[in-house]
Amino acid sequence: MVRTLTTAAAVAVLSMTALAGCSGGDDASSAVPGAGGAKKQDLTASAPTAATLPAGSTMEKIKKRGVLRVGGSLDAPLLSQQNPATKEVEGLDADFGRLLAKYIIGAPKVKIVNSASETREALLANGTVDVVFQTYTITPERAKQVAFAGPYYSSGLVIATKKGESGIAKPEDLKGKTVIAGANTPAIPAIKKAAPDAKIVTFGSDPECVQALKQGRGQAYVQDQALLLATAKQDPSVQIQGQPFTTDPYGIGLKHGDAQMKAFVNDWLKNIQASGLWSKVWKNSIGTVVQGEAPAPPAIGSAPGSE
Structure with missing residues (x-):
């Protein structure tokens, strides 16, 4: 069972500040806004890189380009927000985006494209972004327009x-x-x-x-x-x-019809889950305000629309 944030655990969120911006380049260690200059862990240094990429695949094209284009938020504390000191975009979704870039490219090179909930499908369809990390809840209806890898997290x-x-x-x-x-x-x-x-x-x-x-x-x-x-x-x-009244599995949005890319991203998720890197991402973001161990990640393919 995936554990979501609890109201009692939210007291520590006082230190988080919502800001806007975009990020690119390496994921250097950075200060947590409002945390007295504490350093966040650099998760990309030891993150894996795929041994090979299929010729002609979307992944190979991204590697040749040298940057992963991520549709994401620019104003979401704990998930994707800019650190005022370093200008890095930090949070759960931001960390996952950089780790996927490292896996494909060999370096955490990311360009975050600001996207709204009503523009995500179009950005994927027209090739403006390669993936979407944006609390993108998987639904069968959405899965008619985009492919979903994951789920990689669950909220409500x-x-x-x-x-x-x-x-x-x-x-x-x-x-x-x-x-x-x-x-x-x-x-x-x-x-x-x-x-x-x-x-x-x-x-x-x-x-x-x-x-x-x-x-x-x-x-x-x-x-x-x-x-x-x-x-x-x-x-x-x-x-x-009150408490959450739904369970919402977050998926990684991908262009519809690219089964090869979806399988690749799911394999990456399995890799970081098995290695413990997934738990470190949680600790590096949501875990900074919620005490206790990281929850078990949701089973890949478990949400209707992610099969």
Whole structure:
């Protein structure tokens, strides 16, 4: 069973700061924002590199180009955010992107392309990015447009309100309310299932959704727990209500129809899971604010749409 972040464990998220930016180059050790200059572990130095790449494959083309183009967020604490001191993008998704680049290229050369939830499929289809690491929940519907390697992590949806809001403690309490959600995210069908008569208003990014909540444009905001825990601790005017009410497996988005690339990325995931590197990625990101050992990674191919 994959363990997600808990509300009690979120106290330490106070040190995390959401910033925007993009990253390229090696993954040098860097200071954790707000952590008093502590050094984060450089995970790429001992990370594996694939022995061979199939001729003419997507992987070979990426290696010749010399950089892995990753669709990702630029404002997601714990997942993908820029360190103000080093300008490196840090977090769970950022680390995984660099490790995959090391596996393909032999060096953690990454270009992060800022993508929104409604643009990810297009960026993959038109070749703007090679992969997407962006809390990209695997669903059978999405799998009709993109291929998913993984899942590589699992989280869940929670409800956030303005501080002091009463009467919204569980999904059923969203009935008749105006609820904010990210455009083209799993929150939308989850809200419709829990509260069919809720009015859903959507925005393109997490910061926009949070701002709309604070402005009173909705009474609640439904988003992934890993994002909202950091948001709530950065901004005490935002409060998380209850525990996750869904299980959302994160997949690595790939261009649809490239079975060779998908198999290659899944093999890489198996490699870093078996070697313990997956656990180190967790410790290097989410594990900086959640005590205890790393959870067991989800089984590859276990989510509908990732088979």
